[in-house]
Amino acid sequence: MQQRVALPHPQINADLLKNVLKAPAWYWGIMAFLGGVVIFGSVLVAYLLNKGFGLSGAHRPVMWGILIVDFVFWIGISHAGVMLSAILRLSKAEWRRPATRAAEVLTVFSLMIAALHPVVHAGRPWRIIYWSFPYDFSRGLWVNIRSPLVWDPSAIFTYLTGSTLFVIVALIPDMAVIRDRTTGIRHNIYSVMAMGWRGTPRQWKLQVVAGFLLSALLLPVFVSVHSIVSWDFAVMIGVEGYHVTIFAPYFVIGAVLSGVSAVVTMMILMKWMFGWGNYIRQEHIENLAKLLVVIGTGWLYFFFVEFIFALYSLESQEIALRELQAFTWPYWPLALVFIFLSYIIPIPMWMFPGVRRNIRIMFWSSLVVNVGMWLERFLIIVPGLARKQVWTFDWSTYHPSFIEVMIVVTAYALVFLLLLTFAKLFPLIPLFDIKEGDILGDEIVIGKRRVPALRVEE
């Protein structure tokens, strides 16, 4: 289905730079609210660090609580951007255009927020660099590169660096558009950021090639990042529920499911907040829903295989863990909610075109997928540790403390705050990409009808 409306460039500029050039009053209201939540959360983090990690609900044997759950969750969300942007760019999917930047920016911010969680969880953040890369020249002690706690920062650093540069490179032409529409100090700042961009054929050619090349380079990195996050768990021989070979692909596809769902939620929010109905159209949401059906079903396959193989081994430890996850209070209701929200409710719904084309239903159904996927990470991490084992002498169940819950809430607020700050400084939809789509868009006459056609990008 094509609903494209060819718009003149000045209108595209005006529409997509509306918030950058003059933000409406509601924008500042939301920013103030989110800022307040972030300040409150930061105070709680400071209090936690000052008094010690004992204020969290973490207790032997569950020393990884919802901060680590949230870490894995946000790493998962970060997979949306590059995966979506890279695959759609490489496959030259025309409907990618309004989705790419928002997805890439979501990647960057969610990755930053994800990386903050283990820092807080460590209790002494000022030592985190030393623990990750402990090059101790004075004592001759070096990094244990066999530890996944060293692999993890290296993977996240590579992914964060790559994704950030990806966003920056694609922003340059749009910086020039803002430069040409601002005056005074803002003009000077955007002039510096536009780096003398003029829109020569060489610059455009390199911009297009860069998009493809960086997409191709970031795709294998995104696969490696969540694989390595999964190995934080999978290489732990002592925890049966974690020590699973299928974890890497299972985590990656789970991340893609939650990430792409987050992009759908975000795109609908952008459409509503900024009135971008001409750019984020029904066809974009519908195509993303179709993609999600495929990804969700792939994820269900891995979930099923992981569960069945654990039971098939008939090892008492594995069976005890599955019993804990599926039949023991308080985990069984969470497990039920998780599977219903992640798959059983949304995916069959998205099989129907009427649902895929209903923006409100798509908003809520994509949102609940992420509630479910957050619970999935909780059910992997907490019950895995909560079992009473042979060498566990001090045992208690895990209840997240108020501070931990507030840190999770603050993480959401911070991601939204960063996204809205970005939306004030830069366009969340790439202007040049939309304009290029209009240039490549065309109509052909077949018999008595004029139908939309697209020339293939070279």
Add this chain to the structure above:
Amino acid sequence: MAQMLGLFKEEEAEAAANATEALERAGYSNEHFEVLTGSPYPEGAFGEREVKHKLYVFPFMGALLGLSVALLLTSATQMAYPLIVGGKPILSMPAMTIIAYEGTMLGAILFTVMGIFFESRLPNPSPGIYDPRITAGYIGITLTVSDDRVNAVDQLFRRAGAADVVIQR
């Protein structure tokens, strides 16, 4: 010498293409003029010269450098504190592979971005003649001409359908 910029409206891309043809007939090859646009057009749409670049070399150079640094760092780290664990070799290949992989990709990405800036000739502190209307959809054709030919080129642009001609001496 004067720098000239002929501006053509967004919907008159054909007129811009005609102007470049007229410039070539007037003795200016596509080496002399440059087309400025606010969005990417199909290559050669305005008869501009083919863009040649060596961007594809950069990721390979970066990958090689990143791999070398990662291998050096991981092996030197283990050799510097040679603790034998469970009778296994000092150099742990699976762990090294993971960090080497990330190092390789990081090197490739960093060099690609450097290549993009280098090949795009950015940052460019003195970009030359320009008009903000370019980012509003206008198509610009720039060239440098001697003072005695300014009027002729101005006429040429206007005859081809230019909405405006900017001259900078």
